[in-house]
Amino acid sequence: MRAVRFDEYGGPEVLTAVDVDVPAPGPGQVAIDVAYAGVNFADIKARAEGYRVPALPFVPGLEVSGRIRALGTGVEGLAVGQEVAALTEGGAYAEVVVADAVTVFPLPAGLTLRTAATLPTVLPTAYALLHSVGRLQPGESVLVQGAAGGVGTVAGQLARAAGAGRVIGVVSGAAKAEYARKYGYDDVVLTDGFGSAVRELTGGRGVDLALDPVGGDALRESLGALAVFGRLVSFGNASSAPAWQVGQPELYPTALSVSGFSILTLARTAPGELRALAERAFAVPGIELPVTAEFALRDAAEAHRLIASRTSTGKLLLRVAQ
Known part of the structure; x- marks a missing residue:
């Protein structure tokens, strides 16, 4: 073959x-x-x-x-x-x-x-980021890095379907911003200085949930864009930056949480859980x-x-x- x-x-x-x-x-x-x-x-x-x-x-x-x-x-x-x-x-x-x-x-x-x-990869991943790991609640705000990519396209739609109050995407250029707005995003900002833009869009409050596949400086900026009790889910390291660390100085002042997700690792360590997750994800209607x-x-x-x-x-x- x-x-x-x-x-x-x-x-x-x-x-x-x-x-x-x-x-x-x-x-x-x-x-x-x-x-x-x-x-x-x-x-x-x-x-x-x-x-x-x-x-x-x-x-x-x-x-x-x-x-x-x-x-x-x-x-x-x-x-x-x-x-x-x-x-x-x-x-x-x-x-x-x-x-x-x-x-x-x-x-x-x-x-x-x-x-x-x-x-097979993007739909269960986006569903897990928002629900299984991110614990998104109706009315909450969401920030998604790579909003015009595969996971980002699906995450915007799933967040909207779950009743998110505001969905903000981060992209690298104007053409991608135009594309992302078609798939559930209320606002789309450019990568450079996105943290300040998110604060401005939310009246200084920040977002409840941030999804980050980039790592490095982007992860740090996403962490800084979280509201009180905000959650960040890391699901990749596209920047190939050194492994990040976060601890008490960053988390304690505003009670932040950081989680991680890898669909490939879950497939190896808990395939039954992955199957159940995928079945829930595929059951959401209208996602493209x-x-x-x-x-x-x-x-x-x-x-x-x-x-x-x-x-x-x-x-x-x-x-x-x-």
């Missing part, structure tokens, strides 16, 4: 189309004929820095849609030929991928394979994540270049088969 992998770390040019053996599912696993694979920032960090790469060579890709090809022993409730979406631990840039059955989800009626490929660019599998490097340019919005997909 065809797959795209990298044998060394580096720029998009290290991604190479190769012929590899078709993987077979082990106990509790499912093999899927891939229709579409989602492209995520985590894939870029894997290729460039070795993020969550157990060994080289490595086939990246964390989410797919497709049809079940084969079932491993002990798998129940799924069938060969069934259309599904799945979260994987890598390997999705390929014609066939293996995933743990607990992270394989039958498609709801009316959901196409193309749309389904946009959701537009596909803003689609590439052939062999052109995965071009998708990586587009994401790395920080000009992309919405979701990027690799078209494998239909």
Whole structure:
């Protein structure tokens, strides 16, 4: 079968189309004929820095849609030929991928394979950030970094659906601001000096909940934009800044809380909880994540270049088969 992998770390040019053996599912696993694979920032960090790469060579890709090809022993409730979406631990840039059955989800009626490929990572992540970890209450205000990205697009809609009083997005440019306003955001501010802008928008109060995938200085500025009893949820380190620390001096004066979330780690440590979370997330009606660019599998490097340019919005997909 065809797959795209990298044998060394580096720029998009290290991604190479190769012929590899078709993987077979082990106990509790499912093999899927891939229709579409989602492209995520985590894939870029894997290729460039070795993020969550157990060994080289490595086939990246964390989410797919497709049809079940084969079932491993002990798998129940799924069938060969069934259309599904799945979260994987890598390997999705390929014609066939293996995933743990607990992270394989039958498609709801009316959901196409193309749309389904946009959701396995971003929808459960955004839902967890707002609800399971962030504990959003009706009427509260929310600040979202990367509001025009995949998680940001979905988080804006979910916050609005949950009755948030005000939803503020942070983006890097005017074009992204225009895009984000279509997906649940009341206000969108630019990255530079966003903390002051948020304080001004909230009359000096700050926000109740901030979601941060950037880390580094952005995380510190988000922390400073919180209201009394505010909560911050960290779910990434796109800045590749050194590991952050926060303690009594920052938290005690206004009773702030800081939490963390990683859907990939949760898939390993508590897959049953992830499945329950995903089922709740998929049950929220009317959430969409537009596909803003689609590439052939062999052109995965071009998708990586587009994401790395920080000009992309919405979701990027690799078209494998239909």
